[in-house]
Amino acid sequence: MDKVLVVVADIPVTLEMALYGAAALVAALLFALVVTILRQSALRHEATLEAAAASAEQLRANFTELIADRDSRIRDLDRALLHERQRADHLVGEERDKNGELRSELAAMRTRLDEQARQNEMNLKRFVDARQQMTDEFKLIAGEVLQTHSETFTKQNREQVDVLLKPLHEKITEFHQGLIKDRSAMSEQIRALAESNLQITTEAHNLTRALKGNSQTQGAWGEMILSTILEQSGLREGEQFITQTSHSGEDGQRVRTDVEVLMPNNDRLIIDSKVSLTAFEAFVNAEDETREMHLRAHIASVRNHITTLGDKAYHRAAKSSMDYVMMFVPIESAVATAIQNDVKLVEFGMSRGVMLTTPTTLMTVLRTIRNVWDIERRHRNADEIAARAGALYDKVAGFLATMDRVGGH
Structure with a gap:
């Protein structure tokens, strides 16, 4: 009986434990x-965070x-803007320098012409004074002759004196008129010089595009410009x-x-275009990247x-006697640009006998040579006047000597 109870009592204990275990x-x-x-x-959240972080x-x-x-584009634009500003400043400086050079050359030409005008006026005054002195002396001599030998001074003798005096008077008058004409033309020459230089420079720039790429056409055009300058210089x-x-x-x-x-x-200056x-x-x-090339x-x-x-x-x-040849380039800015960027270019040319x-x-040089020719012509006229005056004096002296001999008889 006791054994059965124990067994029966064990059954509930085992179920409870089973329930607890379950x-x-x-x-x-x-x-x-x-x-x-x-x-x-957590893994999905971590993956989401990693994706968001990435x-x-x-x-x-x-x-x-x-x-x-x-930032790179801004720097490029800043550099381009700086370059364009520098280029603009350079171009403005070039034009300012060119204008200054032209003004200086024009002022120098005016100074030379003023000096030449002053010399011409002095020469004119000397010749006028000399003519007046000679006229007074001739009048005095003629008066004395008429007073002393009035009975023998015939119409034929007076005509001979007129024949002697007339060429001298005409030559002096011609010389005087030439001086007046030269003086009045000087201001016109200055204006024509400035206008011709401006016209030549303008024509050169206008023809640049039409001439590029054809060397033969460029050469013919340069010779045409040279011929125009020679004509405008006044040289014959x-x-x-x-x-x-x-x-x-x-x-x-x-x-x-x-x-x-x-x-x-009798010397000569050689010019080649x-x-x-x-x-x-x-x-x-050219664009910026090719300008230097x-x-x-x-x-x-x-x-x-x-x-x-x-x-x-050519000069030899x-x-x-000149040890150089003048190389004429019809475009002012082309020469200026080359000299500005090659400071030894002029020295190189002179070492080769080329200016x-x-x-x-060139117009300044040719005008100067023309003035030299004008001065030479006036000197020749003055020498001729002096020679004729000397011959006239000899004839008058001989005439007076003859009259003295006639009066003595």
């Missing part, structure tokens, strides 16, 4: 499930790249300058000069022309 198992499973769910949620990092990188690109072709003259060079080959300006002392336009036109119209090409072209002209030695072939010249400087 509950614990369920709780453990639930806990594991919750932990698993939380862990998966996206933010990519946005930050893109934004940084955009800022860097913007055939008397004071000659063109296309052939000579025998030092190597026996025939050479032909463009222009030879003749001097009063050279046009260096293609590279200069490309330099003027075209500038170097332009300077090299000018140096090549100098070397070629120096090797020909023409037997000129660079432009329309402005």
